[in-house]
Amino acid sequence: MIDGQRRRVTRRANRRVRLGLLALGIAVASPVVAQPATQTTPQTTDGAQFKGESVSADARATANWVAASHDNHALPFVIIDKVNAKVFAFDGAGLLRGAAPALLGIARGDDSVPGIGQRKLATITPPERTTPAGRFQASLGRDFEQDILWIDYDAALSLHRVIKGRRVDDRAGRLASPSPSDNRISYGCVNVPPGFYDGVVKPLFTGTVGIVYILPETKPLRSVFAVPMRAEG
DSSP: OOOHHHHHHHHHHHHHHHHHHHHTTOOOOBSSOOOOSOOOSOOOSSOOBOTTOOOOHHHHHHHHHHHHHTTTTTOOEEEEETTTTEEEEEOTTSBEEEEEEOBEESBOOSSOOTTGGGSOGGGOOGGGOBOOOEEEEEEEEEOSSSEEEEEETTTTEEEEEOOOOOGGGOHHHHHHSSOGGGOEEESSOEEEOHHHIIIIIHHHHTTSOEEEEEOOSSSOGGGTSOOOOOOOO
């Protein structure tokens, strides 16, 4: 999230980006997903392919549902598993392009505080610093310092390279830790390793929009996504 003058400058710059995308017939970031103008990548119906990556049952079920239902409309998509502090990035056909640990909002919860995107960071209390669950249409943009992936523009929620932050926060160390228990430190934005952002996320979303699915941690999975119940036995 970004503050004060940086927030205003960022909004002006991203309005220009958004207008340019609209002129090309490409929708821009919003929690409500529009049908894309074109579909260039055929999508498999065999479920998402994780290439041996370690994955939770909820993340796998969500990825398989996306691939089978074509909920992503053949667009690249990202699944953020908050419980395990991990991000999975897929191409439009449901093939895994990369996975990485992530830093998330310090507060556990699945909703954004109304109007939080308009507030200064100093006014946002620790219990309000959540990474909300849901399905979002995302696109590349910029904050004051770097390019980012906007997840929810109005809520100032994005995925970006891990920031240095305060020395006491040790964000790089938290990312490198094998446990997800120390990955809750941000105001709500998703911090990922620079190599994962530059090598996986940015190429997938360059020139297009995509879908970000943030899994819930306090709500049942199926109250957020239409994932079918797994067959018994």
